[in-house]
Amino acid sequence: MSLAALQQNLNNSFAITRPQWLPICQRSDLVTNSGVCALWGDTSVYSTETLKTVTKTVDQRSVALFFLPEQEQQLYAVDNWDPIAQAGVIARGIIAEMEGELTIASPLYKHHFRLSDGVCMEDSSIRLATYPLAFNGDMVYIGSNKIQ
């Protein structure tokens, strides 16, 4: 699927929020059945040549990217910041199925966050932000919900 087609697809399914798609890392940066952390900001630009973000903004955030090749939905992105532990460690957790749902268990205090919507299984008032994530060739793209 071309990027344009992907964009079109997602534009359709996210008609209201109109995500903007930006490259975030390479496919080979991901770790199978586990997570890695990437830096991402609205105005940061990821160079597909240097494979780095080239501008830094104050609104940068770390996101945890998970690659589960056996699942129907293979890619997940959630905030890397664990609000319970007050540390950026979500990407280093372990993928755990809990009550039939795929979750990420935070490494510090073992809270589970649902990958699909970021809700904490132990305390539903806590929720991590989630983002759409997709492959495009060898690249991985993240979708922003913000308006251009």
Add this chain to the structure above:
Amino acid sequence: MTENAKNQKLIVIGNGMVGHHFLEQLASHQQATNFDITIFCEESRPAYDRVHLSEYFTGRTAVDLTLGDIEQYRQWGFETRLNDKIVEIDRENKTVCTASGISHSYDQLVLATGSYPFVPPIPGHQHERCFVYRTLEDLDSIRSVAGTAKSGVVVGGGLLGLEAANALKALGLEAHVVEFAPGLMTAQLDDGGSALLRNKIEALGVKVHTSTATEQIEEVDGHLRMQFKGGSELCTDMIVFSAGIRPQDELAKSAGLQTGERGGIVIDSGCRTSDSNIFAIGECALYEQRIFGLVAPGYSMARTAVAQLTGEEGTFTGADMSTKLKLLGVQVGSIGDAHGRSAGASAITFVDEQSGVYKRMITDSEGQKLLGAVMVGDTDDYDTLLQYHLNDIQLPEHPEQLILPTTDGTAPTLGAAALPTSATVCSCHNVSKGQIVDVVAGGCHSLAEVKDATKASTGCGGCAALLKNIVDEELAVLGMEVNNHLCVHFPFSRQELFHIIQVEEIKTFAELLDKHGSGHGCESCKPTAASIFASLWNEHILEPTHVGLQDTNDTFMANMQKNGSYSVVPRIPGGEITPEKLIVIGEVAKRYDLYTKITGGQRIDLFGARLEQLPEIWRELIDAGFETGHAYGKSLRTVKSCVGNTWCRFGVQDSISMTLQVENRYKGLRSPHKIKMAVSGCTRECAEAQSKDVGIIATEKGWNLFVCGNGGMRPRHADLFATDLDDESLIRYIDRFLMFYVRTADKLQRTSVWLENLDGGLDYLRDVIIDDKLGICTELEAQMERVVDTYQCEWKTAINDPEKLKRFRQFVNSDQTDEKIIFVKERGQLRPATTEEIVETAEPA
């Protein structure tokens, strides 16, 4: 009396096990504050555990055996006077007088004066190498003489006599038992059981002389010659008298209290003596013409006296004298009317001469009720039979099945449900089935919690299996799932899963889940499977198929700290380190600004490393010759040691060399939980080996091996497993022990808890590891050999593999560092900033 009980003066004479139990019971009673309590003790030390006295010879110290604690007594408001013997009771004025002539008044008096060993008045019995087996001082004397002796004789073939014989044997002496009666342990065993016991004991090298009366003891050429009735004689180096006990009743007798013809202070069912203000409890008391020389009835009397003093109901009406024990390694059990002397009694006997088992049950004439039983060589049925006896439970249609071996190897046990709630489960602490049911219903849902709450099974431990049955049964009744399944994804215990993975040679989690599990796995089963794969196949934990299974600390081969940074622990085997290497650690710490701390395991922990710094730090450490310390893994952590005989004037073995050998052998072994070890070069035990999973303590002849100790949250004193081992046997036993633990423990179960839950406990463990009862020792050793042979330093492999280093980037798409990790300085080093400090330093929005 009791309504005016405020500030009654209570004097307790004697502080043995029963006296101590009395104080414990009274202290926990709400009316305890109504009494001013003073304890007089003739001896210089407070109560200690005489039941386990012999363990003084196998590694336990006087401190370990101590029960009474003066400081504790003080906290309870009791005054303790050691070395202060009461020599007179003035009942008229209600005072007692000490040897130093000071009198103290009382309102109520408790005599817990115990007993003394009976020494038959044989001419020569006062010789300096004649001993009794009663106090720690006696054991000290025996030990010091045994050092130069070749043989020793125990006079008395009862329970305590055989224990003394065992001690002499353990001290390296040729041991003899001289018994006046025609058999051994005739109080507890019938002729058949007694005869088999004798055979077994003789096979162990103890010489038994029954129907033998000693007439004279004299010293001839430095030896002691015992002359027996009938003219025979025996030469030996020391003699231990163990011919029964006599109640310590002199004080009571001179005060005019009623005593028995053959001694003992007469008490009624309220434990009151002939003077209603004076109680007598324990081995000094005589109830219905009987002295009760076991600890459980003594405790029962103590509870009765407390009840009487506090105005509650409680009587002592005799006690069950059933016992189960292991004498010289032979299992012996005796229940109720062991001799079948009751009217109309009939017996069923099972004898297996090949494996040396004798069992006999005594029933009433109709075969409906169990009156008594004798077991020698196999006491597996003891618990079940005892419950039939104590609770008058109707015997099954074919009662012989209770003692006959079954073809499938499992004896029919009495279901816990069949017991009435009044049934006593733990006779040491008088815990009924009803009390156990109550605490389970009240929220204690594990065996450990129930033990904690009721004290059941914390005395002799004989009721452990029954207790477990009751707890399981009650949990099932409450609808709680009693299973040890790993998690919802695998309907197996860790042990079962280990077996499956081993037999089917499964190498990946995907295959395991596909064949035996369901769903996608979780943080419980994934690391467990990863640990089993590592124990069995020992592939690198960061192989692509394994990396997603590891806990975060294993994933990054470092210990995550609260702010997401890591600590690094290089291996420093035995705590031995060259100045050059020490400098390297210092330089690395300085370069990366790491908080540096010495650990309890004689290593150095470097805190505050950022994820992306870990590979660089390790490259430097590895270049200097360090290896990973596995501080992050459920695996061997450290082997602590002292300097041993290389430097220490007390050392008897080279503890450092042994430490290096074991640490280098077992490093990298992945296990159900972390494993700690220590090696001490002498009995001074500077390495604190008795608080470790595996503790090694040097002896003159080799090494003593201790197992299943623990420090931390639930301290547990390690058990002495084997003594005086040579280097090879020591390593062999540790190989087997560790692999058996790795195979059979539950997930995250330390060796201490594992042993406590192991059916058959330490004896069973010895059967498996030393006697190879399960026939698996060769396999266990081979398995360990494989792990040892395939050892790799995980960090060394990782820093040479770009694929494995991929994850050691804070951000996969940026070289920036995690700005949320903020450190501040304290005492010259970094530490994580507190939340408040972070808010203060944050830039305004």
